[in-house]
Amino acid sequence: MTLAASARAAARPSAGWRWAAAGAAAGLLGCAVVASGVSRALEASRPDLAVQVLATPGALGRLAQRELAAGRPQQARALAARALAQAPLDVRALRVYALSLPAGEARRRDAVMAFAGERSWRDSDTQLWLLQARLAAGDAAGAMRHADALLRRLVKSREPIFQLLVPLAAHPRGAEAIAERLAARPNWRPAYLAYLSRQAADPALASAMLKRLAALGAGPTDEELQPLLSRIVRDGQAPQAARVLQDFRPAPPPDLLRDGGFEGAPAVAPFAWSLRTAAGLDINIADRAGGGRALQVDYDGYGRATSARQLLVLPPGAWRLSGEMLSGSPDVERLSWRVSCAGAGRTSLGEVAARPTGEAWQAFSVDFTVPAGADCAAQWISLVGAPGARRTSISALFDSLAIARIGNVEQAEP
Ligand SMILES: [Ca+2]
Numbered sequence: 001m002t003l004a005a006s007a008r009a010a011a012r013p014s015a016g017w018r019w020a021a022a023g024a025a026a027g028l029l030g031c032a033v034v035a036s037g038v039s040r041a042l043e044a045s046r047p048d049l050a051v052q053v054l055a056t057p058g059a060l061g062r063l064a065q066r067e068l069a070a071g072r073p074q075q076a077r078a079l080a081a082r083a084l085a086q087a088p089l090d091v092r093a094l095r096v097y098a099l100s101l102p103a104g105e106a107r108r109r110d111a112v113m114a115f116a117g118e119r120s121w122r123d124s125d126t127q128l129w130l131l132q133a134r135l136a137a138g139d140a141a142g143a144m145r146h147a148d149a150l151l152r153r154l155v156k157s158r159e160p161i162f163q164l165l166v167p168l169a170a171h172p173r174g175a176e177a178i179a180e181r182l183a184a185r186p187n188w189r190p191a192y193l194a195y196l197s198r199q200a201a202d203p204a205l206a207s208a209m210l211k212r213l214a215a216l217g218a219g220p221t222d223e224e225l226q227p228l229l230s231r232i233v234r235d236g237q238a239p240q241a242a243r244v245l246q247d248f249r250p251a252p253p254p255d256l257l258r259d260g261g262f263e264g265a266p267a268v269a270p271f272a273w274s275l276r277t278a279a280g281l282d283i284n285i286a287d288r289a290g291g292g293r294a295l296q297v298d299y300d301g302y303g304r305a306t307s308a309r310q311l312l313v314l315p316p317g318a319w320r321l322s323g324e325m326l327s328g329s330p331d332v333e334r335l336s337w338r339v340s341c342a343g344a345g346r347t348s349l350g351e352v353a354a355r356p357t358g359e360a361w362q363a364f365s366v367d368f369t370v371p372a373g374a375d376c377a378a379q380w381i382s383l384v385g386a387p388g389a390r391r392t393s394i395s396a397l398f399d400s401l402a403i404a405r406i407g408n409v410e411q412a413e414p
Helices: 001-010 015-031 033-046 045-052 056-069 073-086 089-097 103-119 124-136 140-153 158-171 172-183 189-199 202-213 222-234 238-248
Strands: 281-287 293-299 303-313 317-326 333-339 348-353 362-370 379-385 394-406
Touching: 033 202, 056 089, 056 124, 073 189, 089 103, 089 124, 103 124, 124 140, 124 158, 124 222, 140 158, 158 172, 158 189, 158 202, 172 189, 172 202, 189 202, 189 222, 202 238, 222 238, 281 303, 293 303, 293 379, 317 333, 333 362, 333 394, 348 362, 379 394
Parallel strands: none
Antiparallel strands: 281 293, 293 394, 303 379, 317 362, 317 394, 333 348, 333 379
Protein backbone atom coordinates (compact mmCIF):
# COMPACT_ATOMS: atom_id res chain seq x y z
CA MET A 1 0.00 0.00 0.00
CA THR A 2 1.41 3.41 -0.92
CA LEU A 3 1.63 6.21 1.57
CA ALA A 4 -1.20 8.06 -0.21
CA ALA A 5 -3.47 4.99 -0.28
CA SER A 6 -2.74 4.24 3.33
CA ALA A 7 -3.51 7.78 4.33
CA ARG A 8 -6.77 7.78 2.34
CA ALA A 9 -7.81 4.51 3.98
CA ALA A 10 -6.95 5.95 7.35
CA ALA A 11 -8.85 9.14 6.63
CA ARG A 12 -12.30 7.50 6.83
CA PRO A 13 -14.50 9.72 8.99
CA SER A 14 -14.68 8.34 12.47
CA ALA A 15 -14.23 9.60 15.99
CA GLY A 16 -10.58 8.57 16.03
CA TRP A 17 -9.61 9.30 12.44
CA ARG A 18 -6.75 11.56 13.24
CA TRP A 19 -5.21 8.91 15.43
CA ALA A 20 -5.82 6.27 12.76
CA ALA A 21 -4.16 8.39 10.09
CA ALA A 22 -1.29 9.06 12.37
CA GLY A 23 -0.94 5.37 13.21
CA ALA A 24 -0.96 4.35 9.55
CA ALA A 25 1.58 6.96 8.65
CA ALA A 26 3.72 5.99 11.61
CA GLY A 27 3.79 2.39 10.38
CA LEU A 28 4.76 3.50 6.90
CA LEU A 29 7.40 5.89 8.10
CA GLY A 30 8.77 3.08 10.23
CA CYS A 31 9.11 5.17 13.32
CA ALA A 32 7.46 4.73 16.67
CA VAL A 33 6.72 8.33 17.46
CA VAL A 34 3.66 9.82 19.06
CA ALA A 35 0.75 10.89 16.90
CA SER A 36 1.38 14.61 17.09
CA GLY A 37 4.97 14.04 16.07
CA VAL A 38 3.84 12.12 13.02
CA SER A 39 1.39 14.85 12.14
CA ARG A 40 4.23 17.31 12.20
CA ALA A 41 6.49 14.98 10.21
CA LEU A 42 3.78 14.46 7.62
CA GLU A 43 3.09 18.19 7.44
CA ALA A 44 6.77 18.85 6.89
CA SER A 45 7.51 16.13 4.34
CA ARG A 46 4.23 15.87 2.45
CA PRO A 47 2.05 18.91 3.14
CA ASP A 48 -0.11 18.02 0.09
CA LEU A 49 -0.93 14.67 1.69
CA ALA A 50 -1.27 16.10 5.14
CA VAL A 51 -3.81 18.61 3.81
CA GLN A 52 -5.92 15.73 2.48
CA VAL A 53 -5.76 13.61 5.59
CA LEU A 54 -5.32 16.14 8.36
CA ALA A 55 -6.24 19.55 6.94
CA THR A 56 -4.43 21.17 9.84
CA PRO A 57 -3.42 24.83 9.65
CA GLY A 58 0.21 23.68 9.77
CA ALA A 59 -0.21 21.47 6.71
CA LEU A 60 -2.20 24.11 4.84
CA GLY A 61 0.42 26.72 5.67
CA ARG A 62 3.29 24.55 4.45
CA LEU A 63 1.51 23.69 1.24
CA ALA A 64 0.71 27.38 0.75
CA GLN A 65 4.38 28.20 1.22
CA ARG A 66 5.32 25.56 -1.34
CA GLU A 67 2.85 27.00 -3.83
CA LEU A 68 4.20 30.49 -3.31
CA ALA A 69 7.77 29.30 -3.85
CA ALA A 70 6.61 27.56 -7.05
CA GLY A 71 5.26 30.87 -8.39
CA ARG A 72 1.55 30.17 -7.85
CA PRO A 73 0.48 33.03 -5.59
CA GLN A 74 -3.27 32.57 -6.11
CA GLN A 75 -3.16 28.93 -4.97
CA ALA A 76 -0.87 29.92 -2.15
CA ARG A 77 -3.24 32.64 -0.98
CA ALA A 78 -6.26 30.32 -1.07
CA LEU A 79 -4.48 27.68 1.03
CA ALA A 80 -3.17 30.31 3.46
CA ALA A 81 -6.71 31.69 3.82
CA ARG A 82 -7.96 28.17 4.68
CA ALA A 83 -5.25 27.83 7.30
CA LEU A 84 -6.10 31.23 8.76
CA ALA A 85 -9.80 30.35 8.94
CA GLN A 86 -8.80 27.65 11.45
CA ALA A 87 -5.88 29.41 13.09
CA PRO A 88 -6.02 33.18 12.54
CA LEU A 89 -2.67 33.72 14.27
CA ASP A 90 -0.63 31.07 12.40
CA VAL A 91 2.50 33.00 11.52
CA ARG A 92 3.51 31.01 8.46
CA ALA A 93 0.01 31.28 7.00
CA LEU A 94 -0.03 35.03 7.74
CA ARG A 95 3.33 35.48 6.02
CA VAL A 96 2.40 33.43 2.94
CA TYR A 97 -0.95 35.20 2.71
CA ALA A 98 0.73 38.59 2.86
CA LEU A 99 3.45 37.74 0.35
CA SER A 100 0.97 36.25 -2.12
CA LEU A 101 -1.13 39.42 -2.26
CA PRO A 102 -1.00 41.18 -5.64
CA ALA A 103 1.43 44.07 -6.12
CA GLY A 104 -1.38 46.63 -5.85
CA GLU A 105 -1.99 45.65 -2.22
CA ALA A 106 1.44 46.53 -0.87
CA ARG A 107 0.02 48.42 2.11
CA ARG A 108 -2.11 45.47 3.14
CA ARG A 109 0.87 43.15 2.62
CA ASP A 110 3.06 45.33 4.86
CA ALA A 111 0.39 45.53 7.56
CA VAL A 112 -0.14 41.74 7.62
CA MET A 113 3.63 41.14 7.68
CA ALA A 114 4.06 43.59 10.56
CA PHE A 115 1.27 41.80 12.43
CA ALA A 116 2.92 38.41 11.74
CA GLY A 117 6.25 39.78 12.95
CA GLU A 118 4.74 40.98 16.21
CA ARG A 119 2.97 37.65 16.65
CA SER A 120 6.15 35.63 16.52
CA TRP A 121 9.70 36.85 16.87
CA ARG A 122 10.83 33.30 16.16
CA ASP A 123 9.72 33.06 12.51
CA SER A 124 13.01 33.84 10.75
CA ASP A 125 11.53 34.31 7.28
CA THR A 126 9.10 36.93 8.59
CA GLN A 127 11.78 38.71 10.60
CA LEU A 128 14.19 38.76 7.66
CA TRP A 129 11.53 40.18 5.33
CA LEU A 130 10.65 42.85 7.89
CA LEU A 131 14.33 43.67 8.44
CA GLN A 132 14.83 44.25 4.72
CA ALA A 133 11.58 46.23 4.46
CA ARG A 134 12.58 48.50 7.35
CA LEU A 135 16.05 48.99 5.86
CA ALA A 136 14.50 49.90 2.52
CA ALA A 137 12.20 52.36 4.29
CA GLY A 138 15.14 53.95 6.14
CA ASP A 139 13.69 52.94 9.52
CA ALA A 140 16.90 52.11 11.40
CA ALA A 141 15.35 51.48 14.82
CA GLY A 142 12.68 49.24 13.29
CA ALA A 143 15.28 47.34 11.28
CA MET A 144 17.35 46.72 14.39
CA ARG A 145 14.38 45.27 16.31
CA HIS A 146 14.08 42.57 13.65
CA ALA A 147 17.85 42.13 13.24
CA ASP A 148 18.13 41.62 17.00
CA ALA A 149 15.36 39.00 16.96
CA LEU A 150 17.09 37.14 14.12
CA LEU A 151 20.63 37.39 15.45
CA ARG A 152 19.75 36.18 18.93
CA ARG A 153 18.48 32.92 17.39
CA LEU A 154 20.62 32.36 14.28
CA VAL A 155 23.88 31.61 16.01
CA LYS A 156 25.47 29.83 13.05
CA SER A 157 24.35 31.95 10.11
CA ARG A 158 24.74 35.53 11.24
CA GLU A 159 27.11 36.77 8.54
CA PRO A 160 24.48 37.63 5.89
CA ILE A 161 22.65 39.75 8.47
CA PHE A 162 25.87 41.39 9.66
CA GLN A 163 26.51 42.19 6.00
CA LEU A 164 23.12 43.93 5.75
CA LEU A 165 24.00 46.02 8.79
CA VAL A 166 27.38 47.32 7.56
CA PRO A 167 25.88 50.15 5.44
CA LEU A 168 23.54 50.95 8.34
CA ALA A 169 26.52 51.48 10.65
CA ALA A 170 27.85 54.10 8.24
CA HIS A 171 24.90 56.45 8.91
CA PRO A 172 24.52 58.33 12.19
CA ARG A 173 20.93 57.22 12.81
CA GLY A 174 21.77 53.65 11.82
CA ALA A 175 24.86 53.56 14.02
CA GLU A 176 22.81 54.93 16.91
CA ALA A 177 20.16 52.21 16.48
CA ILE A 178 22.82 49.48 16.32
CA ALA A 179 24.62 50.87 19.37
CA GLU A 180 21.38 50.92 21.37
CA ARG A 181 20.94 47.20 20.72
CA LEU A 182 24.61 46.42 21.39
CA ALA A 183 24.55 48.33 24.66
CA ALA A 184 22.22 45.67 26.05
CA ARG A 185 25.04 43.15 25.37
CA PRO A 186 23.03 40.62 23.31
CA ASN A 187 24.71 37.27 22.58
CA TRP A 188 25.61 38.42 19.05
CA ARG A 189 27.54 41.53 20.14
CA PRO A 190 31.15 40.16 20.15
CA ALA A 191 30.64 38.43 16.78
CA TYR A 192 29.14 41.59 15.25
CA LEU A 193 31.95 43.84 16.49
CA ALA A 194 34.56 41.37 15.20
CA TYR A 195 32.78 41.24 11.82
CA LEU A 196 32.59 45.04 11.56
CA SER A 197 36.27 45.36 12.55
CA ARG A 198 37.44 42.83 9.98
CA GLN A 199 35.06 43.35 7.07
CA ALA A 200 34.10 47.02 6.89
CA ALA A 201 36.01 48.83 4.15
CA ASP A 202 37.05 51.46 6.69
CA PRO A 203 38.04 50.37 10.23
CA ALA A 204 36.97 53.82 11.43
CA LEU A 205 33.40 52.48 11.30
CA ALA A 206 34.17 49.94 14.02
CA SER A 207 36.20 52.47 15.97
CA ALA A 208 33.27 54.92 15.94
CA MET A 209 30.88 52.15 17.03
CA LEU A 210 33.08 51.27 20.01
CA LYS A 211 33.18 54.96 20.99
CA ARG A 212 29.39 55.15 20.84
CA LEU A 213 29.18 52.10 23.08
CA ALA A 214 31.65 53.62 25.53
CA ALA A 215 29.48 56.78 25.61
CA LEU A 216 26.48 54.57 26.46
CA GLY A 217 28.42 53.05 29.35
CA ALA A 218 28.92 49.77 27.49
CA GLY A 219 32.46 50.14 26.15
CA PRO A 220 34.35 47.28 24.53
CA THR A 221 35.92 44.43 26.41
CA ASP A 222 39.54 43.57 25.60
CA GLU A 223 38.28 40.69 23.44
CA GLU A 224 36.04 43.10 21.51
CA LEU A 225 38.83 45.66 21.06
CA GLN A 226 41.42 43.17 19.85
CA PRO A 227 40.00 42.45 16.33
CA LEU A 228 39.96 46.18 15.56
CA LEU A 229 43.57 46.66 16.70
CA SER A 230 44.70 43.64 14.68
CA ARG A 231 42.83 44.96 11.62
CA ILE A 232 44.52 48.35 11.83
CA VAL A 233 47.93 46.74 12.37
CA ARG A 234 47.27 44.45 9.39
CA ASP A 235 46.49 47.55 7.33
CA GLY A 236 50.03 48.73 8.17
CA GLN A 237 48.84 51.44 10.59
CA ALA A 238 50.26 50.23 13.90
CA PRO A 239 50.71 53.75 15.36
CA GLN A 240 47.04 54.43 14.59
CA ALA A 241 46.12 51.16 16.36
CA ALA A 242 48.12 52.30 19.38
CA ARG A 243 46.16 55.60 19.41
CA VAL A 244 42.86 53.69 19.26
CA LEU A 245 44.02 51.54 22.15
CA GLN A 246 45.04 54.66 24.06
CA ASP A 247 41.53 56.10 23.51
CA PHE A 248 39.92 53.10 25.17
CA ARG A 249 42.59 52.09 27.66
CA PRO A 250 44.40 55.25 28.75
CA ALA A 251 47.59 54.01 30.39
CA PRO A 252 50.67 56.18 30.74
CA PRO A 253 53.06 55.98 29.07
CA PRO A 254 51.09 55.04 25.97
CA ASP A 255 53.77 54.22 23.43
CA LEU A 256 56.22 52.14 25.40
CA LEU A 257 56.40 48.56 26.56
CA ARG A 258 53.31 47.23 28.33
CA ASP A 259 53.52 45.02 31.39
CA GLY A 260 57.33 44.87 31.35
CA GLY A 261 57.13 43.56 34.92
CA PHE A 262 54.91 40.59 33.91
CA GLU A 263 52.54 41.45 36.73
CA GLY A 264 49.43 41.03 34.55
CA ALA A 265 48.91 44.75 33.88
CA PRO A 266 45.97 45.16 31.48
CA ALA A 267 47.00 45.05 27.84
CA VAL A 268 45.31 44.17 24.55
CA ALA A 269 46.96 42.16 21.77
CA PRO A 270 49.02 42.86 19.75
CA PHE A 271 50.18 45.54 22.25
CA ALA A 272 50.51 42.85 24.90
CA TRP A 273 52.82 39.94 25.59
CA SER A 274 52.12 37.00 23.34
CA LEU A 275 53.75 33.84 24.72
CA ARG A 276 54.37 30.93 22.37
CA THR A 277 55.21 27.47 23.61
CA ALA A 278 56.89 25.20 21.05
CA ALA A 279 58.68 21.86 20.95
CA GLY A 280 61.66 22.19 23.29
CA LEU A 281 60.46 25.55 24.57
CA ASP A 282 58.25 26.18 27.54
CA ILE A 283 57.38 29.70 28.57
CA ASN A 284 55.08 31.12 31.20
CA ILE A 285 54.68 33.83 33.77
CA ALA A 286 55.68 32.49 37.17
CA ASP A 287 55.89 33.70 40.75
CA ARG A 288 59.21 35.27 41.63
CA ALA A 289 60.93 34.45 44.91
CA GLY A 290 60.53 37.48 47.14
CA GLY A 291 57.26 38.59 45.52
CA GLY A 292 55.86 39.57 42.18
CA ARG A 293 56.03 37.68 38.94
CA ALA A 294 58.55 37.15 36.16
CA LEU A 295 58.85 35.54 32.74
CA GLN A 296 60.15 31.99 33.03
CA VAL A 297 61.70 30.23 30.02
CA ASP A 298 62.84 26.63 29.68
CA TYR A 299 64.58 25.97 26.37
CA ASP A 300 66.43 22.98 24.96
CA GLY A 301 68.68 25.28 22.92
CA TYR A 302 67.88 23.32 19.77
CA GLY A 303 64.69 24.55 18.06
CA ARG A 304 64.47 27.96 16.41
CA ALA A 305 61.76 29.87 18.23
CA THR A 306 60.33 33.24 19.07
CA SER A 307 58.93 32.63 22.51
CA ALA A 308 57.54 35.97 23.66
CA ARG A 309 56.80 39.12 21.72
CA GLN A 310 54.92 42.40 21.83
CA LEU A 311 54.25 45.14 19.28
CA LEU A 312 55.68 48.59 20.03
CA VAL A 313 55.16 51.96 18.35
CA LEU A 314 58.30 53.84 19.37
CA PRO A 315 58.81 57.14 17.55
CA PRO A 316 62.14 57.56 15.70
CA GLY A 317 65.09 58.23 17.99
CA ALA A 318 67.53 56.61 20.38
CA TRP A 319 66.17 54.14 22.96
CA ARG A 320 67.39 51.81 25.67
CA LEU A 321 65.89 48.44 26.49
CA SER A 322 66.70 47.34 30.00
CA GLY A 323 65.69 44.53 32.30
CA GLU A 324 66.96 42.01 34.79
CA MET A 325 67.52 38.31 34.56
CA LEU A 326 68.45 35.23 36.56
CA SER A 327 69.93 32.05 35.11
CA GLY A 328 72.38 29.38 36.19
CA SER A 329 72.53 27.78 32.74
CA PRO A 330 75.92 28.05 30.96
CA ASP A 331 74.26 27.99 27.50
CA VAL A 332 71.74 30.72 28.24
CA GLU A 333 73.38 32.95 25.55
CA ARG A 334 71.23 31.07 23.06
CA LEU A 335 68.36 33.25 24.29
CA SER A 336 68.33 36.92 23.42
CA TRP A 337 66.04 39.93 23.46
CA ARG A 338 65.72 41.61 20.08
CA VAL A 339 64.01 44.77 18.86
CA SER A 340 63.25 44.82 15.13
CA CYS A 341 61.19 46.86 12.68
CA ALA A 342 57.70 45.40 12.17
CA GLY A 343 57.70 46.28 8.44
CA ALA A 344 58.45 43.87 5.63
CA GLY A 345 62.23 44.24 6.07
CA ARG A 346 62.13 43.09 9.72
CA THR A 347 65.38 45.01 10.20
CA SER A 348 66.98 44.17 13.54
CA LEU A 349 67.60 47.34 15.56
CA GLY A 350 69.29 45.89 18.59
CA GLU A 351 69.82 42.61 20.38
CA VAL A 352 71.13 41.56 23.76
CA ALA A 353 72.02 37.96 24.57
CA ALA A 354 71.21 36.53 27.97
CA ARG A 355 74.13 35.47 30.16
CA PRO A 356 74.64 33.23 33.18
CA THR A 357 74.11 35.19 36.38
CA GLY A 358 74.71 32.63 39.09
CA GLU A 359 72.53 33.00 42.16
CA ALA A 360 71.73 36.72 41.89
CA TRP A 361 69.56 38.74 39.54
CA GLN A 362 71.58 40.94 37.16
CA ALA A 363 70.66 43.91 35.03
CA PHE A 364 71.05 43.94 31.26
CA SER A 365 70.46 46.58 28.59
CA VAL A 366 70.92 47.38 24.94
CA ASP A 367 70.73 50.72 23.13
CA PHE A 368 69.14 50.98 19.72
CA THR A 369 67.91 53.60 17.26
CA VAL A 370 64.54 53.60 15.59
CA PRO A 371 64.87 55.08 12.09
CA ALA A 372 62.23 57.31 10.51
CA GLY A 373 60.06 55.73 7.81
CA ALA A 374 56.98 53.59 7.40
CA ASP A 375 58.88 50.29 7.57
CA CYS A 376 59.80 51.01 11.18
CA ALA A 377 56.68 52.88 12.35
CA ALA A 378 56.08 49.86 14.61
CA GLN A 379 58.53 47.42 16.13
CA TRP A 380 58.53 43.98 17.66
CA ILE A 381 60.33 43.23 20.89
CA SER A 382 60.89 39.49 21.07
CA LEU A 383 62.71 36.86 23.07
CA VAL A 384 64.31 34.63 20.46
CA GLY A 385 66.08 31.31 20.71
CA ALA A 386 69.18 30.79 18.57
CA PRO A 387 69.67 27.02 18.29
CA GLY A 388 73.08 25.44 18.92
CA ALA A 389 74.45 22.19 17.47
CA ARG A 390 73.42 20.06 20.46
CA ARG A 391 70.50 19.99 22.84
CA THR A 392 71.13 21.47 26.24
CA SER A 393 69.09 22.56 29.20
CA ILE A 394 68.46 26.27 29.60
CA SER A 395 66.35 27.82 32.28
CA ALA A 396 66.03 31.58 32.78
CA LEU A 397 63.88 34.21 34.45
CA PHE A 398 63.39 37.74 33.05
CA ASP A 399 61.71 40.67 34.75
CA SER A 400 61.40 44.48 34.94
CA LEU A 401 61.73 45.09 31.21
CA ALA A 402 61.53 48.77 30.29
CA ILE A 403 62.14 50.97 27.28
CA ALA A 404 63.22 54.58 27.72
CA ARG A 405 64.52 57.37 25.55
CA ILE A 406 68.22 58.17 25.69
CA GLY A 407 70.27 61.06 24.35
CA ASN A 408 68.96 64.41 23.24
CA VAL A 409 65.19 64.18 22.92
CA GLU A 410 65.01 67.36 20.81
CA GLN A 411 67.32 65.84 18.23
CA ALA A 412 65.68 62.47 18.39
CA GLU A 413 62.29 63.85 17.36
CA PRO A 414 61.73 63.56 13.61
CA1 LIG B 1 57.82 41.42 38.02
